[in-house]
Every structure is written in C-alpha cells, then in structure tokens.
Amino acid sequence: MSQAMSNGYRHEKASQDLINKLHTRIGLNKHRQNTHELGRLLRGRVRENRNLVLSLSLCMSCGACLTVCPAYLATNDINNSPLGRVALARSLMRGYINEDLIDRAYTYFWQCLTCRRCAWACPFGVDVADISRTIRSLLYEVGLAPNYVAG
Incomplete structure (x- = not known):
C-alpha cells in the first residue's frame, strides 16, 4: 500500500449524480465513456498531442x-x-x-499541483503538468473527479 493511501489523504470523489449533472450542463453525456476505455482514450490523446508524446518519451527517470x-x-x-x-x-x-490502476491514477494525478517546477528542473524540459492535465481530463470524462472540481 502506498504512503498516500496509508495516511488516508485523497480527494473525495464526486457523486455520480453531481458528475452527471455537470456532464449534462457541458454536453458530455452523449460521449460518456466507461473506465475500461481509459487506455484507448489516452492513446488517442497521445496521437493528437505532440507535446505529450515528447514528455512521455523523453523522461529518463534521472530524478x-x-x-x-x-x-x-x-x-x-x-x-x-x-x-x-x-x-x-x-x-x-x-x-x-x-x-487498481484507475484508482492510482485518480489518487496521484489529482494530487499534482501542476506548478511546472518539474519542467523547470528537468534537463529535457519534460512537463509532467501537461501529462497530469491530460489524464485529469480523461478521468473526468469517464466520471472520476473530486468534489471540488465537479461542484
């Protein structure tokens, strides 16, 4: 069990009713996906977003x-x-x-502050905030968002 899960910190998930209400308001109901299509959606976004491709391929895990x-x-x-x-x-x-993978993605991508300090420190300029924003938008599309976002 990871430390973030063991200390209990996690953004509280918004109720499905609240997500549905917001999806209806922005016209996303017709395109609602299920959580098992998250990988397919992400691969589609990677094909569309050249910056995302570079970020995912350039990270050498140097720390x-x-x-x-x-x-x-x-x-x-x-x-x-x-x-x-x-x-x-x-x-x-x-x-x-x-x-489990979706649960980890929800936990860790919503905890990213998107401050872009990682891009500043990275010798290759990898912008993990861009990756976080992309994954967050996909999680939102499949109905996984914190209360503060859906509210």
Whole structure:
C-alpha cells in the first residue's frame, strides 16, 4: 500500500449524480465513456498531442524533478512525484487497465499541483503538468473527479 493511501489523504470523489449533472450542463453525456476505455482514450490523446508524446518519451527517470516537486516533498511517496506520474501514464497507455490502476491514477494525478517546477528542473524540459492535465481530463470524462472540481 502506498504512503498516500496509508495516511488516508485523497480527494473525495464526486457523486455520480453531481458528475452527471455537470456532464449534462457541458454536453458530455452523449460521449460518456466507461473506465475500461481509459487506455484507448489516452492513446488517442497521445496521437493528437505532440507535446505529450515528447514528455512521455523523453523522461529518463534521472530524478532531477524530485527535489523541486511539492507533492513529492510533502508525501515522500515516489508515486506522488513526476517520475511516478510518468510511469503511471506509460502503464495506462500500454497495459490492461484494471480498477487498481484507475484508482492510482485518480489518487496521484489529482494530487499534482501542476506548478511546472518539474519542467523547470528537468534537463529535457519534460512537463509532467501537461501529462497530469491530460489524464485529469480523461478521468473526468469517464466520471472520476473530486468534489471540488465537479461542484
């Protein structure tokens, strides 16, 4: 069990009614996907977003981002770091997506502050905030968003 899960910190998930109400308001009901299509949606976004492709392929896991990431420094959980998020995004793209992987994606991508300090510290300029925003939007599309977003 990861440290973020063991200390109980997690954004509270919005109720399905609240998500449905917001989806209706923005016209997303017709395109609603289920959670098992998250990998297919992500692969589609990767094909559309060249910056995302570069970010996922350029990360060499050197760890330069670890010393500047506020989420990692606060939790000391490698999954809650730019390195962990890149590895999680790569596994979402290539593997079988199960509930545990989706649960980890929800936990760690919504905890990213999107401050872009990782891009500043990275020798290759990998922007994990862009990856986080993309995964967040996909999680939202499949109905997984925190209360503060859906509210």
